[in-house]
Amino acid sequence: MTRIALQLLLRRLLLAIPILLCVSALVFVILRLLPADPIAMSLPPGATPEDVERLKRDFGLDRSIPAQYFIWLGKLLTGDLGTSIFFRRGVGELVSRALPATIELVAAGLTLGVILGVAGGLAMFAKRGTAAEQAIDLSTTGLMAIPEFLWAILLILFLGVAFPLLPFIGRLDPAVTLPPTITGFLLLDSLLSGRWDALRSALAHLVLPSLALAIGLAPLVMRVLRSSLLETILEDYITQARLRGIGERRILIGHALKNAALPTISLIGVQGGFMFGGTVLVEMIFAYPGLGNLMVDAVRNHDLPVIQAVALIYCVLVLAINAIVDVIYLAANPKLRAAS
Amino acid sequence: MMDRRSLIARGAGLSALAALGVPRDALAQAAAKGQLTLAYPADVPTWDPNARSLAAVQSLYKTVFDQPLTQNPDISPKPALITKWGYVDDKGLSLGVDLRDDVVFHDGTPMTAADFRYSFFERPRAPVPEGGRRLDTSFLWRRVKDIEVVSPTRAIIHFSEPMPSAVAWFYFLCSYVVPKAYVERVGVDEFARKPIGSGPYKLVEYQQGARIVLEAHDKYWGGKPAIPRVTIELVRDPTARVAAIESRRVDVSIDVPIREAQRLGAISGLTSSIDAITDITLLQITKNGGFADDRVRLAAHHAINKEAISKAFFAGAATPIAVPAAKGTPGYPLNFDFPFSEEKAIALLKEVGHGPQNPINIKFSSTNGAFPSDFEVARAIVAMWKKVGINAELETVEPSTYQERLRAKTLPEATVFSWGNTSADPEMYGGYLLDPKSIFSAMKSDDLGPIFAALLVETNEEKRIAGYRAAHQFAAEKGYTIPLYQTVKTIVSQNGVNIVKYANGWTLPQTYSQKS
């Protein structure tokens, strides 16, 4: 198992390299379609046109696009993500602070979404053929008609302002001081340093943004799980298990769920990737200091090095989540293990 | 939308989470302990205060660092690290300054003239590492030839050419004194991570884009601030800032939408202020296309009802302006007005053969969301112009694209633009916005060049001010600028906090206090 998983990861990794090369080239070209001058935006009064030219040279923006790309790529290979035009700081430093926040958010969103989705899917399956199922089904269609950013706004209004149960700004309460940075992940750091107040506060701050993300995922998980359960339950081996006198509950948990989980896992893989996109707006609305906020800032400031780097990081994250889901899929699907 | 059951289920789940004990009482405790929480819209790009000249975060820097001079709430200059200043020659090339002797940095070391020299001469002149991380002070203070340290409390600045605005720059962007010994010891990167200044607060915690936690500096030369601990929540989204103050999660919220500020002000327990500040909003205009003729530009200016815009979008708080400067600032000409008059506009357009039936076509661009109500104002102006016979085709423009077009001189006839100037010095208004040599000016009119070239080196302060007033008025009369109004600042606070409002829009928690 581990050997096959490693092989799979290795194959994923090898595939990821050309994908990332293409992605970065694509981003590079797209970003330079529009004539824009990010340099002058960040210059102080008193700067002269010569200063602008000099700075442009410093950032390499005066060269041809392929030349810029290869310079950027060369630096990337040495671990240098470039320098932010707006912040005048290394992009790597900016990203390294924002990245753990986004990963935490997506992890929480995925977990919540999967929990809600699986519970809902099982409930729908249990109520199959009844009016309740129809009602749940219709309401999931309704839920899916509202995009994440509107959920974010609605949640703030509802649970943040109208019934102020949960915080919705940033990652910690003002009264709570930041736990020492050990891993960069706030939850983990709070845990490792035994800062329960910080852990509680950080968890509370995660609820609404991750819920906004989860509401997008849960109905999909619900439906896929439900329909694959409905399909699985028709399989021969389920009939055969029934004919051996095994009870329905045991059939559901022991036989059907494991098989029905497979399409759900693949769905989560795809949607997990999409969820990183969802964080962009959600982070903006919840003032959550992750990659999304960095991205929106960078877009606003036309901060090309940051946009490039963040886009690339998003792709790495998507590929990583796909790889993780692949391994989970592999663990859940013995057929795949045997095949490879 | 949601059926009742799932709503209830959701509600139940969340109240369970809320029951974990999330923070309402924690907030109350915090307030009792003398803590202040502020929702602020922007983050510092870096904690190196000399690096970037951004008006939006000047208040943040001013909590940790000190400037040579500062301003009173009414924007008049006020001694800070410098107690006295004056030219020691008659050409305006040597400026002597006396520094306070009781200033200590957060690490306990005293601030001396060496630090002053380091901040305004050595750092800006230091060689630039590759990658262009040049300090903005190297542009701003380029005319400083040297700084002579006479004594720990006395320095003389030598300029290569006169810099009459130097005194104003002492309380403007990027001009902060940083501890030479500390920066040299730990390096710039570490300094940006753990900044030390001589300001009223020490930075104790910083999460990029999320929060800044400040603790009062006991040995602050201006006295320890009244509020010992300040948390600044960085909340970019205006609706979230509204929600934050409305739910009492913060004590003060800065820059909420005008209408929300009005609404929140009416809620018991909250106070809101809506005031015009020294930042201005104007139309950056060019002589391109339909604006080639002076009369069209003047007509366009006459056609805009600034009062109505102010009423519609800024609760009437956005003071209309006739020249590109805030009213009451030194550069604003006395007794000058540029009236709203549709008749005049129609008459002027008639001269060039246009009218409501036969409109002149122009292009008009505006950012969308870069400044408060920018796009709505643009749309309102389009409607006003339409009435007199100017048919403006409006398009959105990104700030970066605006800059590119500005440099390439391909801007459309008019663009909505906002200009910040906390110093209120006229050089930072017309001097940058109208001087054809400035990289910020859109109107490149030859007759303006010599006027501003002379003013930039005018060392007689009275003549300099008078000159700018005249230049501003001249530009308005010739149709070289279409200023609109002073930008509005909103602050919403809980009643327990005493806010000090600055006419230049500063938000300085060191000046706040809590009512007992």
Next chain:
Amino acid sequence: MTVVLEAKGLAVSTTAGGRTVDVLRNIDLSLAPGRVLGLVGESGAGKSMIGRVIARNLPGAFSVSRGALHFDGRDLLTISDRDRLALLGRDIAFIPQEPLTALNPTLTIAQQFGEHLERLGVPRGERRARIVSALAEVRLRDPQTLLDRYPFQLSGGMCQRVLIAMAFAGRPKLIVADEPTTALDVSTQAHIVQIIRRMQRDTGTALLFITHDLRLAAHVCDEIMVLYAGDMIERGPARSIINNPRHPYTRALLAANPALSGPRLRLASLPDQMPAISAFADLPGCRFAPRCPVRDPACAAGGFEPLSLGDGHIARCAPGCLSGETQAIAPTALAPWPVARSDAPVLQVDNLSKRYGGGRTLFGAETPGVNAVLPMSLSVRPGEFVGVVGESGSGKSTLARLVMGLEPPTSGAIRIDGKDVTKDAPQARVIRLDALQMVFQDPQSALNPRRPVQSLVTQAMESPRRRADAVTRLSRAKALLTETGLAPEMLDRYPAQLSGGQKQRVNIARALCVTPRLLVADEIVSGLDVSVQAQILNLLLDLREARDIGLLFISHDLAVVRYLCARVIVMQNGAVVEEGVTEEVFAAPQHPYTRALLAAVPPDDVDQPWPVEAA
């Protein structure tokens, strides 16, 4: 005598077209311990429904409407769910039709078997040992190594053995085996039947054996019950049913089955096919009447009480029909096999082979390939019928696809009339497709469900080279339907509205559209019921008469190949192991594989012992 299972007047109903119809009616059966009862019938006869009634696992719309069903003295129709569950797996066990899908693919053999043993009350510690011994009992080699394998890592036969072992693990009183060998290869079928029989004998379990194969049933069962459209039409001792069938349907069924030995008789084929459930309501009397060669008007109106013919042999038919030999069902002698004429071959294949995979990975490591077809040669002359037999995986379907140019060969050459068409170049394609056409295995998959029959059969006339106007197409379609024995009203039907036999006729008609000289037919009767199979086989013989067409006939069914083909090629694992004149090969097989294949087929003579216990 004790009775394990007893049904009296059992009927199962559903609603079709708004009317209540009995899909099973008047079922009487009783099964004693240690006895084997065969339920025989074509698809749709309702034989599996009986198994489902026993498990009380009827599909939603079906319910028992009349009669009684007792198991071991308990009323199976009124028993509580709890008690029913308690019976299943312990006292009543099932052996399924599709062994590969009947085991959960995500659980290992030990996990699934263990779960079953847990239910049977075997303590955790003993389970693995019990599984090993149970697997050994069904002659699985190295059972220890199978424990942690997943079902898909085993062959169908191995899975079926596991399922048999599980079925017998609880020493049940009754085992229901529903077509347990249908999905398996012939050689495996014999083994499985043998194991079931032996286990059943050893444990004294009663066995309900459901199958469509009358001859197989005759060898396996003590008693046989023949079903037709939900009716029990004949029942009796196995020997008596086979040697002395009385009901016209039973006789027709036997006559439709090609024999593996003896004189070659033309198969008797009944018209049409068994009615669908929706048609039951219009058949109040004998449901076989519309197809019955000896019917009289009274048959359609009234049902008949079972007539006892002595010796426990019962038939449900009009007394007059039961007695005599009827001309209509009596087989006629057939002309000798289509012989090869001395003409030059239409199709000539030399050293053709196909290997899948076997490339190199990114890292240069060689990946193992699969040899689907090893170098082989064959030729078919005009009007000649050549059979290719072999079990699944022997490469016979690949051979068909290679010949048709649907896949490129790895090596070798294909010639049509001496012209090389190995490469799928446009010119070679024209030559190939003018001479060769293919009839596909699965008519479901071979007919585009979105085309009506007339568009399907003249599909070739849409190709740029044969484009024809609508009138031409229509007349051609009509001609083709007539030729393949389809009614003209089929022209506007869609595949979903056709029966399996009709689909296969359309499939053949389409291949005939371009007037080929050689048809390649890949298992074209394997999915059909015996009576329909006979129709199609006879159609092929008729076509040869009318068109002088040649046939490369691929099948796993030796009897069918013997019926049609003068020459036969036996394939195993991609290689030709034996070839020659059919009669000679079948009479005196040289290769052990051919011998094994022949031995696996239940012999026509009931008294000949089968299956022969392997050494």
Next chain:
Amino acid sequence: MSPRAAAALRRCAQSPRVIVAAIILIAAIAVALFAPFLAPHSPQDQDLINTLLPPMWAVGGDPSYPLGTDTLGRCILSRLIYGARVALYVAFVAATGAMLLGAALALLASYFGGWVDWIVSRMVDIWMAFPPVVLALILLVGMGAGVNKVILAIVLIDWTRFCRVIRSEGIVVMKRDYIAAARLSSFTNLQIMLKELLPAVSPLLITLLSLEMGIAVIVEAIMSFVGLSVEPDVAAWGVMIADARQTMNQAPWGVIFPVFAIFLLVLAFNLMGDGLRRALDTRLLISRGAA
């Protein structure tokens, strides 16, 4: 019409989902078509005196502005009505464009297999590595704002949705013997693709198209929200939300009406897709996710 298609159509016509969706969509299309006759005002007419009026039934409402006004005193109802034009235009054009691009590539990939399939699949891999919102942001940063740019962005982002699903379905269909039969009938490649393969995947295509239209409406709203969507003189629901969001607490109807309009339209497309999926019996996993 084949009985299959007829039965599918009958199932569609009997599906409550499809009926509800059809009613909403027909209503929306009618509103969009007859906008000039239905709207009480021009969507751009400003009335700076009557800003932020509540709906006519609320206290302070004005009957000439049935749903109230926004911050510029523009009639919310009129803007909603004209906004339907933009929403439907984006939905139809963008979804169709994405379908054409995605389905064409998918058909090529599944028909030819081999290196064609390899290239298309790798392209999908590359695209799938981008979270859609991130790709949309980058594209619009590169191309600038505007309705047609948004449409182009949606096409460029969401073709993979069609491509992935149609390709795998196409591969299944390609294994059918009737494709081989068509080949043996001397069909050209194009003939097989258009006459055999395309009809087989078309139920899936129609279902996906309907779902994609809903996605397009959402993406347009998102892009408006970040200020990268329609031209300034166009009334779009997304812009209305973005505008009214500033005054959401004070004048919630400015947000509620367009949110509800988006919700209704997306719901209709989703219900339609859902109903079609059931009626056409396509086994597809609905994945939204552009949002």
